[in-house]
Amino acid sequence: MNIMTIIGMLLTSLGALFLLLGAIGIVRMPDMYTRMQAGTKATTLGAMSFILGIGFMEPAWLIKTILIVVFIALSNPISSHALARAAHRSGIFPLSRENIDLYKKDNQEDKS
Amino acid sequence: MPELFPLSPVHYVAAPLLAAFLLPLVAKLSRSFIKILPGLTFLYVLYVSAVLYPQALQAPIIEQIAGWAPPLGINLYYGPMAGLFASLFSALGFIVWLYSLTQMKQEPLDRFYILLMMLVAGATGMVLTGDIFNLFVFMEITAISAYSLTAFLREDDKAEAGFKYILIGSLASAFVLLGIAILYSYTGTLNLADLALNMDKVPLSVRVIVFGLFLVGFGIEAEIFPLNGWAPDAYSAAPAPVSALFAGITVKAALYALARVTILLFPFAGSMALISILGLVTLVISELAALHQKNLFRMLAYSSMGQVGLAIAALGLFTAEGVYAALFAMINHAIVKGMLFLTVFAMAGGSATLDGLNGMGRKKPILSLLFTLGAFAIIGLPPFSGFWSKLSVLTAMGQTGNYAMIAIVLATTIVEAAYFLRATGRLYLSEGNPAEGKTPLSAIAALAVLAAGILWIGFFPGSIDETLTAGAQDLLDTAKYTEGVLKD
Amino acid sequence: MIYYIASIAVMLIGLYAVLVKKNLIKIVIGLSLMDAGTHLLLVAIGFIKGGTAPIFSEPGLTADAMVDPVPQALVLTAIVIGLAVTAVALALVIRIYAQHKTLDIRKISSLKW
Amino acid sequence: MDTFYYILGGILLLALVIAAFRFFQGPTAPDRIVALDAMSIILTAGLAMLALVFHRFIYIDVALIYAILGFMGIVSIARWMEKGI
Amino acid sequence: MKKLLAAFLLGFIGYYLYTAFAGVPFGENKMEVGKDYLETTVPKTGAVNTVTSIVVNYRGFDTLGEVTVLFLAATGLGAILFGMKGKPEDKHREPSSILTTGAKALFPIIVLLGAYIFIHGHLTPGGGFQGGTIIATGVLILILGIKSFHANHALLSVMESLAGITFVVAGILGLAFGKNFLENILPLGTPGQVLSAGIIPIIYIAVGFKVGAELAGVLDTLMSTTRGEE
Numbered sequence A: 001m002n003i004m005t006i007i008g009m010l011l012t013s014l015g016a017l018f019l020l021l022g023a024i025g026i027v028r029m030p031d032m033y034t035r036m037q038a039g040t041k042a043t044t045l046g047a048m049s050f051i052l053g054i055g056f057m058e059p060a061w062l063i064k065t066i067l068i069v070v071f072i073a074l075s076n077p078i079s080s081h082a083l084a085r086a087a088h089r090s091g092i093f094p095l096s097r098e099n100i101d102l103y104k105k106d107n108q109e110d111k112s
Numbered sequence B: 001m002p003e004l005f006p007l008s009p010v011h012y013v014a015a016p017l018l019a020a021f022l023l024p025l026v027a028k029l030s031r032s033f034i035k036i037l038p039g040l041t042f043l044y045v046l047y048v049s050a051v052l053y054p055q056a057l058q059a060p061i062i063e064q065i066a067g068w069a070p071p072l073g074i075n076l077y078y079g080p081m082a083g084l085f086a087s088l089f090s091a092l093g094f095i096v097w098l099y100s101l102t103q104m105k106q107e108p109l110d111r112f113y114i115l116l117m118m119l120v121a122g123a124t125g126m127v128l129t130g131d132i133f134n135l136f137v138f139m140e141i142t143a144i145s146a147y148s149l150t151a152f153l154r155e156d157d158k159a160e161a162g163f164k165y166i167l168i169g170s171l172a173s174a175f176v177l178l179g180i181a182i183l184y185s186y187t188g189t190l191n192l193a194d195l196a197l198n199m200d201k202v203p204l205s206v207r208v209i210v211f212g213l214f215l216v217g218f219g220i221e222a223e224i225f226p227l228n229g230w231a232p233d234a235y236s237a238a239p240a241p242v243s244a245l246f247a248g249i250t251v252k253a254a255l256y257a258l259a260r261v262t263i264l265l266f267p268f269a270g271s272m273a274l275i276s277i278l279g280l281v282t283l284v285i286s287e288l289a290a291l292h293q294k295n296l297f298r299m300l301a302y303s304s305m306g307q308v309g310l311a312i313a314a315l316g317l318f319t320a321e322g323v324y325a326a327l328f329a330m331i332n333h334a335i336v337k338g339m340l341f342l343t344v345f346a347m348a349g350g351s352a353t354l355d356g357l358n359g360m361g362r363k364k365p366i367l368s369l370l371f372t373l374g375a376f377a378i379i380g381l382p383p384f385s386g387f388w389s390k391l392s393v394l395t396a397m398g399q400t401g402n403y404a405m406i407a408i409v410l411a412t413t414i415v416e417a418a419y420f421l422r423a424t425g426r427l428y429l430s431e432g433n434p435a436e437g438k439t440p441l442s443a444i445a446a447l448a449v450l451a452a453g454i455l456w457i458g459f460f461p462g463s464i465d466e467t468l469t470a471g472a473q474d475l476l477d478t479a480k481y482t483e484g485v486l487k488d
Numbered sequence C: 001m002i003y004y005i006a007s008i009a010v011m012l013i014g015l016y017a018v019l020v021k022k023n024l025i026k027i028v029i030g031l032s033l034m035d036a037g038t039h040l041l042l043v044a045i046g047f048i049k050g051g052t053a054p055i056f057s058e059p060g061l062t063a064d065a066m067v068d069p070v071p072q073a074l075v076l077t078a079i080v081i082g083l084a085v086t087a088v089a090l091a092l093v094i095r096i097y098a099q100h101k102t103l104d105i106r107k108i109s110s111l112k113w
Numbered sequence D: 001m002d003t004f005y006y007i008l009g010g011i012l013l014l015a016l017v018i019a020a021f022r023f024f025q026g027p028t029a030p031d032r033i034v035a036l037d038a039m040s041i042i043l044t045a046g047l048a049m050l051a052l053v054f055h056r057f058i059y060i061d062v063a064l065i066y067a068i069l070g071f072m073g074i075v076s077i078a079r080w081m082e083k084g085i
Numbered sequence E: 001m002k003k004l005l006a007a008f009l010l011g012f013i014g015y016y017l018y019t020a021f022a023g024v025p026f027g028e029n030k031m032e033v034g035k036d037y038l039e040t041t042v043p044k045t046g047a048v049n050t051v052t053s054i055v056v057n058y059r060g061f062d063t064l065g066e067v068t069v070l071f072l073a074a075t076g077l078g079a080i081l082f083g084m085k086g087k088p089e090d091k092h093r094e095p096s097s098i099l100t101t102g103a104k105a106l107f108p109i110i111v112l113l114g115a116y117i118f119i120h121g122h123l124t125p126g127g128g129f130q131g132g133t134i135i136a137t138g139v140l141i142l143i144l145g146i147k148s149f150h151a152n153h154a155l156l157s158v159m160e161s162l163a164g165i166t167f168v169v170a171g172i173l174g175l176a177f178g179k180n181f182l183e184n185i186l187p188l189g190t191p192g193q194v195l196s197a198g199i200i201p202i203i204y205i206a207v208g209f210k211v212g213a214e215l216a217g218v219l220d221t222l223m224s225t226t227r228g229e230e
Helices: A003-028 A033-058 A060-091 A102-106 B010-028 B031-058 B082-102 B109-128 B132-150 B158-187 B192-201 B204-221 B230-237 B240-265 B269-291 B296-315 B318-347 B365-379 B385-399 B402-427 B441-459 B462-475 B480-484 C002-020 C024-046 C069-100 D004-027 D027-052 D059-083 E002-022 E033-045 E050-058 E058-079 E097-119 E128-143 E153-176 E200-226
Strands: B063-064 B076-077
Touching: A003 A033, A003 B076, A003 C002, A003 D004, A003 D027, A003 D059, A033 A060, A033 B010, A060 A102, A060 B240, A060 D027, A060 E097, A102 E058, B010 B031, B010 E153, B031 B063, B031 B082, B031 B462, B031 E058, B063 D027, B076 B082, B076 B109, B076 B480, B082 B132, B082 B240, B082 B318, B082 C002, B082 C024, B109 B132, B109 B240, B109 E058, B132 B158, B132 B192, B132 B204, B132 B230, B132 B240, B132 E058, B158 B192, B158 B230, B158 C024, B158 C069, B158 E002, B192 B240, B192 B480, B204 B269, B230 B240, B230 B365, B269 B402, B269 E128, B296 B318, B296 B402, B318 B365, B318 B385, B318 B441, B318 B462, B318 C069, B365 B402, B365 B441, B365 D059, B385 B441, B441 B462, B441 E050, B462 B480, B462 D004, B462 E050, B462 E153, C002 C024, C002 E002, C002 E050, C024 C069, C024 D004, C069 E002, C069 E033, C069 E050, C069 E058, C069 E128, C069 E200, D004 E033, D027 D059, D059 E097, D059 E128, D059 E200, E033 E050, E050 E058, E050 E200, E058 E153, E097 E128, E097 E200, E128 E200, E153 E200
Parallel strands: none
Antiparallel strands: B063 B076
16 A cells, blocks of 8 residues: 555545535535535535546546546536526526625626 | 459449549540449449459459458458349449430439449448448438439429438437447447347247348338338439339349348248338339329339339248349349339339320330330239249249248239339320420330330340349358358 | 336337327337337346446456446447437428428328328 | 455445435426536546446546536536526 | 326326236346357457447447438438528627636536547447537537537538548448448457457547437537527
């Protein structure tokens, strides 16, 4: 059990934990945007560290796992942004007492 | 050239494929290539037929694709029967191409010709292949070109007919795929000859189920009775040259597949009797339905189903005479019905009704004459090819002692005569509106070739006797088939 | 065994959608479900307990410890064919919609049967 | 080492099931898609873990492809929901 | 009533399918041909991936048909939807600039990955169809992310034709060398290397380009019939 394996095990455990937290957040959060907060940020970090950890556990796979990590890092924010925008435009608004919706203020043209 | 590219049955599929892939490229160079290239391809394939078919009559040509011996690789079996069908398909394809040179004006023409070539190539592949999954693939090639061609014209209701066809057609493909899955799970092989030897691994009850799946699957394409709801719509929606090909090629290829699979894999008496009865039912119901049609294309479609029913009824006897008669009926039907579809389209346009034929005898005498010829040939009047084919069907039924079948066939002939003679009567006896436009020479030439075929077979029925006998033997002799394929 | 039952069930659900549903898009979805069920069935046939993917990428892998490769190759072909049929069906649906402005087969007279 | 794999796999499975709960329950369509997005990411991690468990390098490719396809699916649905296509 | 009838039919079909598969043991080794494939694939085709060697070499004719089916679907789609255009009044919302930038950044990565997948078709669980699909996905993100994006149909159709011709010519070359259609004519090389397995990589690269071009064309055709342009 060398140092790489131990780093890998730590990273995978952390990743699995974040994935689980993200999943719990999706269920527990009160409205769609907060759920998205949990469901995309936490799972992105979780998946990245999980897959990087796998790369550390099998050092021969490191390059390809880093490729996946880079891809997730690039693609996940885009997809969650598109999703949030779509939700906002299809008429779902944040649930909060002050009703702060800066996006709506900035984008007056879509009043939907 | 012959040394560099030794002719082999794979050219039937490879040449149209190459042409289809080439067509979008040459279309960029010159628009006129679009029309020429398919004709050249069909001519080449006909040349292949002319060289290979006499050889196949001596001994079947078996080609191993990619050089793997059959249980591993796919093989092509080019025996007398497959050769007969492949040659027939290429000839029909060439004639339809000749006809649509001037009659087909709807853009996009390049796509039309690609789909046309692939329809023919797919059907030829279905006939040639000796592997059941490959059969499925070629069936799908044929079917997808047929779906697209059905909805090719842009008028109303064409897309609906295409959708109906695609629904039922994908049901057929799912059933065939399921049948293949069951067969593979029991025998672990996909080659038809190998399957035929390993069928005892499959329990009898499962064999019946698989037979049912294949019957439904191929029966949908072959327009057997309860499964042919798509056919009238598709025939009347598709451009007429394509309808001619549906009647002449797709149905025949599916029938061949059904016959080959049944004889090789399910040679029990019940399956054959079932096929025969289904054929008779198809015959009766579609001839009766044809009697009520006002739209000429629908009438021809129902008549086409009836003819196919006749061929299936004869095929279901599974005696040498029966298969002989079925082959004769199929060839006759391919030629005559193709000619009728093309003639009607040239005479009265895409949406021809019975009234559209009124008084055509004087305005378009040649086309009217051809239509009359075709009608007489379908009914089975003596000097034409239809007479001999019906006679052989009746003889085959008489030899097995099925006099009830003879009675049914004769009765439907009367129905058939009623509606075809009614249509012919409209040509000469009624007054109609003046029709304008001349029929181009290439269309007339294409029709003349078919008419010559009808007359040739009508006056010299002995000339195709040898090929039909060889074809019938080839289909029935399963031992020779399996030995030939698995010889090494 | 449960795998066979499940994939047959997927196929039958697709068939049910094709037979009963009134919306053209749902019918097309039913068609692709039918295909999917058949593909699952094929893959399930090829499975062998303890088998791994039939790829000899690393030394030490032997043919005994691999699943049947043939159904996988067949499924690859069948998926592509299913995709092609679905694409053509969707194109036809677009044509029908452009003509009738509806996807309900009860309102399209020529599609009743 | 096997115990470790089992624990990891268990956590991933649990996360998948919890996310699936929101997918089935989610009151609005975007809720379901958020859950679907999370599920596809968890599955990507799971596929990578399968490669580790079976010690087959080639399975990593599957995870990569799944990441691409999951991303494309979410973006397509999102663009469709905002009436962008 | 109709539902009842349908349910009855489903029960009927389901029961018989179940009885058909009841005799098939699950998870047991029942290979006949499969065994031969597994044993001969590395020495005789040089490919490491057995599925690829079956798809491209042993049953290459199926794949030729499969490529044709896809080609026909693209052709048929073009024929069915010929001349149909979205109406200007159903204008659609523009994508956000984040998505546009992201699409432009991700497109080359996705296409490279697709190319990687089909070049390594004989070594990894990839192949022409998979790689081609990934490439089409790359085009899809451009369609989704860039306002009024249109794929270059002329380029796509040239690519498609050339790739198809490569496949058929690779088959005919086998005939020209006195062997069978689609038979391997190149040296097999060392199994496991990128340059090995004879004509398998060549065919799969052609298939990859073809599938990518066709699917991209299909997506673009479908999209342009529904998207209104100003």
